Amino acid sequence: MEQQDVTTVGAEGRREAEQGAPVVAVVLAAGAGLRFDPDNPKQLVALDGKPIVGWSIDAFEHNARVSDIIVVVNAHVRGAVEQLITDATYTKVRAVIDGGAERADSTSAALETLAAAGVPGDAKVLIHDSVRPFVTQTQIDGCIDALDEFDAATVACPSTDTILLTEDLGDRETVRSVPERRHAYRAQTPQAFRFSTIHEAYDLASDDPDFRPTDDTRVVVDYLPDTPVAIVGGSPLNMKVTTKDDMPFAAVIADEITKAAAKRHVHTMFTQALS
Ligand SMILES: Nc1ccn([C@@H]2O[C@H](COP(=O)(O)OP(=O)(O)OP(=O)(O)O)[C@@H](O)[C@H]2O)c(=O)n1
Numbered sequence: 001m002e003q004q005d006v007t008t009v010g011a012e013g014r015r016e017a018e019q020g021a022p023v024v025a026v027v028l029a030a031g032a033g034l035r036f037d038p039d040n041p042k043q044l045v046a047l048d049g050k051p052i053v054g055w056s057i058d059a060f061e062h063n064a065r066v067s068d069i070i071v072v073v074n075a076h077v078r079g080a081v082e083q084l085i086t087d088a089t090y091t092k093v094r095a096v097i098d099g100g101a102e103r104a105d106s107t108s109a110a111l112e113t114l115a116a117a118g119v120p121g122d123a124k125v126l127i128h129d130s131v132r133p134f135v136t137q138t139q140i141d142g143c144i145d146a147l148d149e150f151d152a153a154t155v156a157c158p159s160t161d162t163i164l165l166t167e168d169l170g171d172r173e174t175v176r177s178v179p180e181r182r183h184a185y186r187a188q189t190p191q192a193f194r195f196s197t198i199h200e201a202y203d204l205a206s207d208d209p210d211f212r213p214t215d216d217t218r219v220v221v222d223y224l225p226d227t228p229v230a231i232v233g234g235s236p237l238n239m240k241v242t243t244k245d246d247m248p249f250a251a252v253i254a255d256e257i258t259k260a261a262a263k264r265h266v267h268t269m270f271t272q273a274l275s
Pocket residue numbers: 028029030031032033034035036043072099100101102103104105106128129130131132240241242
């Protein structure tokens with residue numbers, strides 16, 4: 001992917017000439033959805049008529065600072081995802097690639113695709129769960145901006161519950177430590193990295209076959225411990241659809257977003273008609 005100048009209009013209307021490396025979104029949609037319904041892939045389930053994976057791709061397609069999108073799929077959803085991309089006439093989706101058995105394998109496959117494509121080490125890579133359909137432009141911009149100061153950043157939500165870290169005692173879990181709540185966050189996505197950082201971390205981690213991280217931030221924390229990972233503000237609305245119990249909440253959020261967008265559209269129409 002070639003270097004390109006991107007002129008963007010920031011959230012406050014600021015115009016900024018943003019010259020630099022590509023901003024690549026990796027949308028992870030290769031999961032089996034075992035906790036949801038293996039016979040009904042959750043990434044394809046519609047919310048307000050749009051498949052969950054479509055909500056996530058839309059968010060990055062419509063961010064002017066994102067230059068490229070890679071979608072990671074499995075064989076069961078590939079056809080539907082490719083059709084969705086065609087029907088939506090997305091302009092930034094560069095490849096639909098096969099993921100792997102674990103989430104980390106899917107991220108790794110995306111990183112190898114970027115490496116083979118010659119993506120520069122200072123490219124900004126945003127890795128996102130496709131089943132977090134309500135990621136906001138503010139969160140995406142927050143990740144992109146954070147990488148001007150850090151080599152790694154993750155969207156995360158302050159925990160409103162006290163977090164307990166446990167250990168095994170016989171067949172029971174017992175509390176090992178209770179971190180201060182002000183330092184307790186729930187990781188979300190996007191998780192964002194300079195390409196060289198995340199590629200190096202995954203390269204180091206690949207020597208440990210037993211390493212099974214549930215997110216990408218941990219790979220940097222464990223294998224590049226001197227690399228700070230900045231927190232970007234998350235929200236309970238940036239939820240992950242994991243089980244069917246998540247669907248009623250997701251449906252309410254989707255409906256609210258759709259209604260708000262319709263109101264904005266009507267307002268714009270009136271403003272244009274009356275001007
Ligand atoms: N091998 C995998 C596993 C997960 N994911 C993606 O990572 C995100 C978060 O994973 P999760 O919610 O756990 O999805 P699944 O792994 O499909 O769920 P389950 O664990 O219930 O099978 C999802 O967008 C999922 O598609 C992926 O791309 N490749």
